[in-house]
Amino acid sequence: MGREFNDLFDEWSHSYDQTVSGQDAEYEEVFSKYDEILSTVADKAKGIVVEFGVGTGNLTTKLVQKGLHVIGIEPSSNMRKIAQNKLPNVKIIDGDFLDFDVTEKIDTFVSTYAFHHLTDVEKRKAIAKFRQRLNPHGRVVFADTVFTTDKAKQEMIQESYSKGFNRLAEDLQREYYATIPVLTNLFEENGFNVSFTQLNRFVWLMDAKLKGDDKHDGTKENER
Template sequence: MGNEFIELFEEWAKTYDDTVTGHDEEYKDVFLFYDKLLQEVADRANGNVLEFGPGTGNLTAKLINRGLSVTGVEPSSSMREIAIKKLQGKADIIDGDFMHFKLDHQVETIVSSYAFHHLTDKEKAEAIEHYGKLLTTGGKIVFADTMYETVEAYNKAIADAQEKGYSNLAEDLQREYYTTIPVLSEMMQKNGFSVTFNRCNDFVWIMDGVKG
């Protein structure tokens, strides 16, 4: 479940916070309004929260600031180390991924930011089915991630990155498993979720699903 990207996560750990705060021109538009969109995810969460891919702990910190109890599941040891230090023990950051994790309590909200695209569509569907069983009625999935309205929009994003000379971004867009809103919407509805999508920038949308 995305573990083929572990080496990449380890490499990103060194520069991730600089990149998300706009210090890398190539990824500036990807992380446009980063702080605001993380806050929006945090504001939509309630109760006990399970966070997948907390990375360096930026969303986790906002959840904690709202007084929420958070368990973060992070496969990268370098990312976990940074997050644990940043959060000063205020959240439980454990080893695992979107499908392989140990949790001894129920949660009301499952959140993630900039991470769900590391799963294939087949893996995404399996994960959502699993979360549907984990959450109680009224429980929520709130994911902020790069996704596209159509396949054509996805292909245009790759072409635009190539035209701008953003070779790393273009490579990322082709290497990772970006999907479309209709595909995600069908997955969510199939598992009993009512779902909405709100655009945050040219790349990222927030998917908010409530279990019926």
């Protein structure tokens, strides 16, 4: 995950849980159905799970409650401290999507609200690494802000400015939010089939399985 955002997340760590609970009007729609989104990701996880961008440990908690073996990866030292205090028995280490010290073969890679911290070039490298580290029937299950097209992204930026949501509009321009066609290509060229399901106005579920996995349902895109 983009380490250039570490200072932002160290600062945000103290109010992150308030933001995701809808107490920040600018980000209320981004985090709409937050608990449901986390549950959707957790319900698809199995086996040995690596979670990227643990943050304050909210998704991690749901994974642990399912009885899964979870290894948390978080580059922000302040976020790591908060998550580790919540979950003292979970291994949470310094790392990111491209640099994580995990020796086990992984059944599921999960993440919420974090993959957009990578550029498209970095996303490609990360997905290639996921393929190398997954067990044969493993999967990648991410929920993140994604747009159907570049035009849709620009329209959302303009809508945010029109509402006076300048922080959100600047965030949408500063970070590396991808489109469904770009992400589809990145996963497919690395040997995955991937489906997309819309979870709120901003967030989509990405469910990627290695090609040849006969459990895959063949769905390419499902809109809410």
